[in-house]
Each structure stands twice: as C-alpha cells, then as structure tokens.
Amino acid sequence: MCLGIPGEIVEILSDRPDLAKVDVSGVRRAINIGLLEGEPLAPGDWVLIHVGFALSKIDEAEARSALDFLESIGQAYEDEIAALRDSVIEQG
C-alpha cells in the first residue's frame, strides 16, 4: 500500500482531465492525476502512483531505477501489481 509504483502516462483522457491511462510494468490502467494539478502531464511522462493516485512526477531515469528496485523486492511488488491489475478505479 505504501509502495509508490512508477507508471508511464500513455494517454490523457480528454473528457476526464482528472484521469490518465498509464502503463505499469505492462499493466495498463486508468489512474487519478487530480493531486498533480498545475503539473503539466503528457504521454511519455512518468509518475509515482500510490493507491491509484499519481502523487509526484518523476524523470525516466528515476522511474527505471525505481522499477528495477521494486522488481528486486519480489513478493510485495508482485502483490501490488496484482492488486493494481484487479483494480477497477474508473473506466473514464
């Protein structure tokens, strides 16, 4: 739950400006970007996601090294990704 997961923005939903579609280790989901108000986001940008909300914008190098690290911790990250995959959040 406390793990921040890096996700790459693949699409900003034009009809729902508080949502974005992201790719997290191959899992594609809508997440809420309302907490990054005032931070311009575009496809290709990376964000750190907590419980379905983007909490900070990060650069790609940080995202890659955070992903390497998360993959190294094993089970806790796998559980988080499985939970993310099952998450419905909102379909835009």
Place this chain on the structure above:
Amino acid sequence: MRFVDEYRDAGMARALAARIAGLCEPGRAYKFMEVCGGHTHTIYKHGLEDYLPEGISLVHGPGCPVCVIPMGRVDDAIAIAAQPGVIMATFGDMMRVPGGNGSFLDAMARGADVRMVYSPLDALKIARDNPDKRVVFLAIGFETTAPSTAMTIMRAASEGIANFSVFCNHVTIIPAIKAILDSPGLRLDGFIGPGHVSTVIGCRPYEFIPGEYGKPIVVAGFEPLDVLQAVHRNLLQLAEGRAEVENEYGRVVPWNGNPKALAVINEVMELRPHFEWRGLGFISDSALCLRERYAEFDAERIFQVPGARVADPKACQCGEVLKGVLKPWECKVFGTACTPETPIGTCMVSSEGACAAYYNFGRFSRDRVKEATRT
C-alpha cells in the same frame, strides 16, 4: 541467496560503507532510526546492517501504517463489517491483522462481506455498483494515502453517492516522531526520514528535529544505496557538528511537498484530539478524522462501534519493536508462536512491518552477507 552477491550496486555500497566506517568515532555507538517501514524492508531484504560497522545500529520506527493500528480499532472495523447490508472494503494488508476477536478473515468466515481493494476509488466503485448496500472503506496510512482518501470522499460528495462512507484511521508522522524523541530509554543519533510521506508533506515539518532536539534527519529513497547514503549523511553532520534536515531523495521529494495533496487533506479532514497508536499509546493531534461538512461520509458517525480500548496480547511485544526498543528477533514469540501465517502482532502482518521483513529476509541474510562481503 540473492542478497549482496546479486545486488547490482554492491561495489558502490561497499565504497560507501568504507566512507561510513571512516566517519565513526572509535568506540562510539550510533543509533539511527529509519522511520518508514519501506526502509525497514530494504534494510533486511538487502542485508544492509551487515555493510555497517558494528558501532552503528539501525532502529526500526513506527512508519508502518498497518502496524500502528491498535486492536480496538480493528474490532471497531469488524463490528461495522458485521452489520447487515454492509460491504467493507480495505487494503489487502489489513486482512490478517488480528483484533481482540479475530481478523477480517475470521469475520468473513462468519459471513461478513469484506473486499480487498487497491484504491479507495475501487471502494467508491463498489458503492456505485451496489446502491442497496452500505459500502465502508477502511482507510489507513500516513500522509501518503490520506490525500487519496480525501479525494475519494470529495468525489463521492460531488456525485452524491450516499451509500459510501469511510472509517478513517489516517495518522500523521510528525507527532509519532516527537513521541519517540520524548520517550525515555531510547537515545537516537539521527533519523532516516520517510521518502513517500515526504512527497506530500515536504521537508519543512522535520525542522523541529534539528531545531528542538539537535539531531540530524536525512530524507531518503528506498533503494539500498539511498539508505546507506542517508546513514553517511547523518554521520557527516555529526562529525561536522551540524544538525539539519537534508533531502537525499530530491529527485522525488520537493522541499515543500505536494501543496494540492495537503490542500485536499485539509479540505476533508481535521486532527483528532487524541488517537491511540499501538505501542506508543495515546498521542495528541496525531490522527485525522472527517470534518463536520463531510459527516455524511463518516462511518464513525453512521455506525455504532464498540470504541473500546483493547490491550495487546501479553506475549506480543510489537509496542517495543515499534518504538525501536526491541529488535524483532528479541521478541519472545518471534518466529515461534508469531509468524506471517499466524501473526499475533501487527509487525508480523504487513510486508513493511519490521518482524515480517526480518522473518522473510533478515534471518537468512546475516551470515551469508558477511561471507559475501569478505570475498
């Protein structure tokens, strides 16, 4: 084993360890507390203590949100879940947390409808899809997750979803750090500051640590090198006679935090006068509840809960572990009566709990790491 030998930055870690050793005064014992459970996880997973000179010990702090929930609150949540027509939604970490009368898994066996969710927005979706049910989200976590709960409540309000409420157990990190600094019997030399909490609150709230207590704090990321770097920077401050807030995790943590997230918390929530923390007891102004204007989404006002204080089982020493007084393996029931499969205390439940982290990784790593670092 997959510890130092496979760890890609082992060479850099060893170089950093050498610099750390060079900064230690001979014969002096240093204690640094890592506040956040994510750091505890990293420390055990990568056997970081074995890179450090004998004089340095890392003390695990209270920053595991599941671990600090007192038994009475678990019982209250289960009492809500047991009421007719209720669907309780919560994070997976909470499912096995024991209350005075069993865990959510036991409540489910008795017929309660408890669902694991990834996000509070998932709980809101369940409410939308089940208008004839009362859906309660059991909210836990520090400032990292509080803004998400707050945003979800604002969303429920704007959509007029009347069958959704939140049982709020959000806690705030600063009063817990203060309680630890004020508690007798634990002399700390400095802190490794939490990474993700700080993305929200920023670094300023820590200024009282050097200001009033004269101790350094270094906010750090979660990779092994981040944690070693934080130890190094703490030692450097001590060696140079400085005490400051430093941000080692500037690539993610802005000095002023996330203003929007803070504004959202403040819109929906306010401080409770008191809240009980497992192990630390009652701490003033240390937790959040819903403001009056969001009362209709407040499960504590909607449902009758026992609200009783339940003492931890006698055998359980989570309190001492959370205060950093005991190491996990020093607890009487560690690894025998208390295991991740049958936890007695919360520290054995969450992957961020010191006991679970040590049980899963630490107990295997120590000797092997020593061996690997010698070669």
